[in-house]
Amino acid sequence: MTSPTMTDAMTGPEMIALTKAHTIYEWSAQSKVDPIPVAGALGSWFWTPEGKRYLDFNSQLMCVNIGHGDARVIKAIQEQAATLAYANPFMATEPRARLGRKLAEIAPGDIDTFFFTNGGAEANENAVKLARQFTGRHKILARYRSYHGATGGAITLTGDPRRWAAEPGIAGVVHVADPYHGVQRGWDNVALALANLEEVIQLEGPQTIAAFFLEPVTGTNGILVPPDGYLQGIRELCTKYGIMMVADEVMSGFGRTGEWFAINHWGVVPDLLTMAKGLTSAYVPLGAVGMRRAIADHFKERVFYGGLTYNSHPLACAAALATLAVYEEDDLIAKAKRTGEVMKRLLGDLEARHEIVGATRSIGLFGIVELVRDRRTKEPLAPFNGTSEPMQKLGRFFREQGLYTFVRWNTFFTNPPLTISEDELRHGFAIIDRGLREIA
Numbered sequence: 200m201t202s203p204t205m206t207d208a209m210t211g212p213e214m215i216a217l218t219k220a221h222t223i224y225e226w227s228a229q230s231k232v233d234p235i236p237v238a239g240a241l242g243s244w245f246w247t248p249e250g251k252r253y254l255d256f257n258s259q260l261m262c263v264n265i266g267h268g269d270a271r272v273i274k275a276i277q278e279q280a281a282t283l284a285y286a287n288p289f290m291a292t293e294p295r296a297r298l299g300r301k302l303a304e305i306a307p308g309d310i311d312t313f314f315f316t317n318g319g320a321e322a323n324e325n326a327v328k329l330a331r332q333f334t335g336r337h338k339i340l341a342r343y344r345s346y347h348g349a350t351g352g353a354i355t356l357t358g359d360p361r362r363w364a365a366e367p368g369i370a371g372v373v374h375v376a377d378p379y380h381g382v383q384r385g386w387d388n389v390a391l392a393l394a395n396l397e398e399v400i401q402l403e404g405p406q407t408i409a410a411f412f413l414e415p416v417t418g419t420n421g422i423l424v425p426p427d428g429y430l431q432g433i434r435e436l437c438t439k440y441g442i443m444m445v446a447d448e449v450m451s452g453f454g455r456t457g458e459w460f461a462i463n464h465w466g467v468v469p470d471l472l473t474m475a476k477g478l479t480s481a482y483v484p485l486g487a488v489g490m491r492r493a494i495a496d497h498f499k500e501r502v503f504y505g506g507l508t509y510n511s512h513p514l515a516c517a518a519a520l521a522t523l524a525v526y527e528e529d530d531l532i533a534k535a536k537r538t539g540e541v542m543k544r545l546l547g548d549l550e551a552r553h554e555i556v557g558a559t560r561s562i563g564l565f566g567i568v569e570l571v572r573d574r575r576t577k578e579p580l581a582p583f584n585g586t587s588e589p590m591q592k593l594g595r596f597f598r599e600q601g602l603y604t605f606v607r608w609n610t611f612f613t614n615p616p617l618t619i620s621e622d623e624l625r626h627g628f629a630i631i632d633r634g635l636r637e638i639a
């Protein structure tokens with residue numbers, strides 16, 4: 200095999216061999232990774248150099264909400280690169296100015312001020328700083344069934360097993376149980392879940408707790424749509440004890456659930472709101488932490504101790520502005536709600552047709568299927584943090600059939616771009632239906 204020059208397009212096997220030789224794949228033992236080589240993408244589809252097409256049922260990493268290859272966003276990035284690719288964060292730029300104003304328009308309540316980062320983890324890191332500096336307290340509460348990012352603080356906040364290798368992590372983080380206890384035990388009622396949380400607050404000392412971080416609808420840890428009253432109750436407890444409520448909407452924001460932000464479904468205004476992914480639909484990396492007016496005012500006369508070379512990067516801000524315009528021009532938030540109703544029915548059909556479907560959950564185009572060995576006992580088809588032969592077989596089947604989605608433990612996800620057509624959605628569910636028959 201001769202090595203390709205910069206002008207030759209690589210083949211899929213060449214991409215795989217070279218990326219594996221010289222780069223590290225995340226969260227994996229390197230000999231076990233089996234990447235799909237990607238040459239291009241448009242709408243709900245991407246393809247390999249050899250032309251095998253995949254329906255993207257996970258919007259890559261739950262982030263390409265507006266679909267692939269939108270010409271309006273590409274043009275905005277090209278124009279911004281030609282005008283001003285970079286200015287340091289002490290400068291004022293037009294895309295930064297416009298993006299701050301636009302986000303103030305769409306964020307809930309009086310959240311009207313933003314600090315821009317490179318992605319979701321850094322948004323959470325800076326939310327920790329804001330909460331600690333604002334309250335003068337140090338402890339942070341977060342839940343076990345959560346992912347908040349891979350940087351030092353964010354991975355400590357993370358409750359799922361990705362945290363274990365990073366322990367002990369930063370000081371002062373306390374994990375609390377979720378209202379959901381897995382497919383076998385199911386959900387606590389709201390009163391019990393809130394009583395458990397209040398007990399932890401009392402035991403830790405409310406005057407020591409700066410913030411409670413939570414994904415309003417939990418993402419990778421199960422598309423957990425909370426029962427009505429839960430988020431309102433958390434808001435009340437946080438207000439009662441002077442604790443900042445931090446909504447991590449890195450995955451659930453920007454139309455994924457059929458609202459701009461998931462928390463809007465429950466009419467709750469958090470103190471801090473973190474975002475990334477759908478903010479630019481991943482065309483360029485960008486994250487942000489939004490804060491309520493009182494928090495922004497606090498830093499008028501006090502120093503905010505935080506900074507990043509790429510804070511408010513002009514290219515990323517321009518990409519975000521163009522992406523937000525696409526959501527509005529194409530009415531994608533309302534479309535996600537409508538297509539989400541179709542997806543809910545298709546998930547219900549799977550449950551009716553396949554004994555191994557133990558539960559399905561969705562809100563908008565944020566969906567998951569939990570597989571079980573036995574409907575009656577609801578024993579998961581793979582153990583917590585593990586896999587099994589049938590789950591692996593299902594993953595292989597999806598891949599062979601050209602359906603890309605995340606298969607994790609005993610679950611798989613249905614998180615297509617918000618632009619997906621009903622025909623494409625049905626095509627994806629037809630593959631899922633056949634896959635479930637294969638492993639029954």
Ligand SMILES: Cc1ncc(COP(=O)(O)O)c(C=O)c1O
Nearest residue numbers: 318319320346347348449450475
């Ligand atoms: C809820 C949530 N928070 C934070 C993050 C971290 O974002 P990033 O990978 O951009 O740092 C993620 C990533 O998946 C996420 O789902």
